[in-house]
Amino acid sequence: MRPVRFIHTSDIHLDTSFSGSGIPSRLGDRKREAIRAAFRGILEDARRCEAGLVLIAGDLFESDRVTPDTCEFLKQQFEKAAGIRIFIAPGNHDPFAKGSPYREEAWPDNVHIFDAEEFRSVELPELGVRVTGFGFLHNFLEERLFLKLPVLPDDGCNIVMAHASDLGGPMGKSKHGPFTAADIAGKNVQYCALGHYHEQRRVENPGDGAQIWYSGIPEGRGWDEAGPRGYLVGEIDDGGVRVEGRVSSRFDWNTLEIACDDFSTREQVLDAVTQHRGVEYDAETLLRVRLVGALDPKLDLSLQELGERLADECLLLQWDDATHPAIDFDEVAGEKTLRGRFVRLMNERIASSDGRERETLERARLYGVDALSGREVRLR
Numbered sequence: 498m499r500p501v502r503f504i505h506t507s508d509i510h511l512d513t514s515f516s517g518s519g520i521p522s523r524l525g526d527r528k529r530e531a532i533r534a535a536f537r538g539i540l541e542d543a544r545r546c547e548a549g550l551v552l553i554a555g556d557l558f559e560s561d562r563v564t565p566d567t568c569e570f571l572k573q574q575f576e577k578a579a580g581i582r583i584f585i586a587p588g589n590h591d592p593f594a595k596g597s598p599y600r601e602e603a604w605p606d607n608v609h610i611f612d613a614e615e616f617r618s619v620e621l622p623e624l625g626v627r628v629t630g631f632g633f634l635h636n637f638l639e640e641r642l643f644l645k646l647p648v649l650p651d652d653g654c655n656i657v658m659a660h661a662s663d664l665g666g667p668m669g670k671s672k673h674g675p676f677t678a679a680d681i682a683g684k685n686v687q688y689c690a691l692g693h694y695h696e697q698r699r700v701e702n703p704g705d706g707a708q709i710w711y712s713g714i715p716e717g718r719g720w721d722e723a724g725p726r727g728y729l730v731g732e733i734d735d736g737g738v739r740v741e742g743r744v745s746s747r748f749d750w751n752t753l754e755i756a757c758d759d760f761s762t763r764e765q766v767l768d769a770v771t772q773h774r775g776v777e778y779d780a781e782t783l784l785r786v787r788l789v790g791a792l793d794p795k796l797d798l799s800l801q802e803l804g805e806r807l808a809d810e811c812l813l814l815q816w817d818d819a820t821h822p823a824i825d826f827d828e829v830a831g832e833k834t835l836r837g838r839f840v841r842l843m844n845e846r847i848a849s850s851d852g853r854e855r856e857t858l859e860r861a862r863l864y865g866v867d868a869l870s871g872r873e874v875r876l877r
Contacts, residue, residue: 498625506728507554507692512562535715535745554692555588555660587632588660630658643676658690678702715745758790784811791823836869
């Protein structure tokens with residue numbers, strides 16, 4: 498077969514709400530525009546590299562927030578890619594459900610949406626390719642549909658696509674359309690394009706040569722999606738499948754952890770942030786600085802002032818103060834002062850407590866000592 502290039506993306510999440518992320522609304526607007534720009538750039542790359550296929554493996558948009566403007570944006574982008582076959586496998590955030598734009602809108606002729614919770618195939622004889630996939634009809638899908646994936650004909654190249662959960666994947670992510678690589682092996686699949694998990698990675702498949710990939714999210718949406726994000730570009734021919742990742746994100750989220758145990762001035766904290774080499778950040782990074790360790794009680798962090806001094810270093814600076822004062826509570830308890838009496842009483846209560854109550858009392862002791870020492874009481 499002649500080589501066929503393809504683009505694989507997923508989890509674009511157009512019209513994402515950032516209301517719970519702690520970032521200002523103006524930055525939420527910029528992030529939504531960056532998500533659009535990332536998707537537009539992916540389709541521009543598809544045209545530039547003369548891809549025959551674009552595979553969108555679910556969660557293209559947020560069904561409960563998608564706007565008419567976004568629908569028009571998508572139609573225009575798909576029309577610009579008129580010479581490319583575009584396949585969409587709806588996921589748990591954009592199911593092919595009643596009221597969905599997938600059902601209600603008229604999409605360009607080059608767009609195919611998988612509209613059933615069962616595998617169906619589309620033949621592309623001009624490319625020598627068969628694309629097989631399924632789509633969500635609801636916001637959840639517990640059935641292991643990959644167990645029903647048939648052995649596909651071996652008369653051409655078989656691409657399978659879906660929004661689905663690798664049961665060997667990361668913990669803490671909801672399981673939709675669960676599968677294992679063994680469900681795919683032995684069914685004449687050359688490439689499996691997946692969405693749902695936001696990390697770009699290949700699923701190990703010892704059963705046969707089928708390449709199983711998650712494309713990852715093209716523009717990160719939170720602190721748990723740090724660093725550059727992107728999509729996959731692939732090529733299939735008689736020699737097999739070759740895949741490479743490309744970056745599409747503009748505003749990256751990164752977390753920088755600073756140990757403050759040896760600091761005695763704000764300037765040392767400032768220098769640690771500006772000179773740190775463990776995490777990359779620039780003027781278009783949303784940066785969370787996590788401060789940890791035992792802090793000299795004489796050091797007044799004054800995070801607002803520090804933030805103002807670092808304002809030009811990144812797009813957004815958010816502090817996460819997890820430090821604790823370097824206080825010898827036994828020494829303080831020996832003082833013949835109100836502060837000493839307070840610590841003695843708290844020590845007695847802490848000694849007779851455990852679990853969450855103990856943590857709460859220890860925090861209360863800390864806040865009390867701060868207040869009685871004339872220091873700013875910072876919630877931790």
